[in-house]
Amino acid sequence: MTDRELINMAFTALKQAYAPYSGFTVGAAIECEDGSVCLGCNIENAAYGDTVCAERVAVYKAISEGRRKFRRIAVAANIGSYCMPCGSCRQVLSEFSPEMEILCAREDGRYVSYRLSELIPKRFEGEK
Numbered sequence: 001m002t003d004r005e006l007i008n009m010a011f012t013a014l015k016q017a018y019a020p021y022s023g024f025t026v027g028a029a030i031e032c033e034d035g036s037v038c039l040g041c042n043i044e045n046a047a048y049g050d051t052v053c054a055e056r057v058a059v060y061k062a063i064s065e066g067r068r069k070f071r072r073i074a075v076a077a078n079i080g081s082y083c084m085p086c087g088s089c090r091q092v093l094s095e096f097s098p099e100m101e102i103l104c105a106r107e108d109g110r111y112v113s114y115r116l117s118e119l120i121p122k123r124f125e126g127e128k
């Protein structure tokens with residue numbers, strides 16, 4: 001699968017976003033080691049702190065379906081700048097695949113890519 005195909009899937013996922021409070025819609029598509037892809041969108045709540053980001057919805061779906069290792073995640077937002085994963089999403093993703101690739105796409109389709117370990121160096125790993 002090309003980067004562009006994964007990004008297109010993230011934009012498809014974005015259409016399902018539930019974001020009545022912020023008005024900021026995000027979609028994510030995570031590519032698992034076996035080549036399968038799980039989609040996620042942000043899901044907000046009237047109790048704002050219960051909101052979940054698109055990236056965590058995607059990775060939790062994948063984990064709950066038995067996947068444990070990931071190659072890439074595409075994050076799409078309808079804004080003119082790149083939507084970078086928040087700290088909590090970086091930590092959650094790094095639990096499973098600290099060297100996975102992160103693709104961040106903006107509304108015109110341009111994207112930037114990073115290795116997750118660049119975005120969260122010295123992550124918390126428990127009592128190792």
Ligand code: THU
Pocket residue numbers: 019022024025026041042043044051052053054055075083084085086089
């Ligand atoms: N959000 C995401 O879904 N992913 C990110 O990487 C950053 C933020 C969502 C959470 C919330 O619904 C909205 O964007 C505003 O923070």
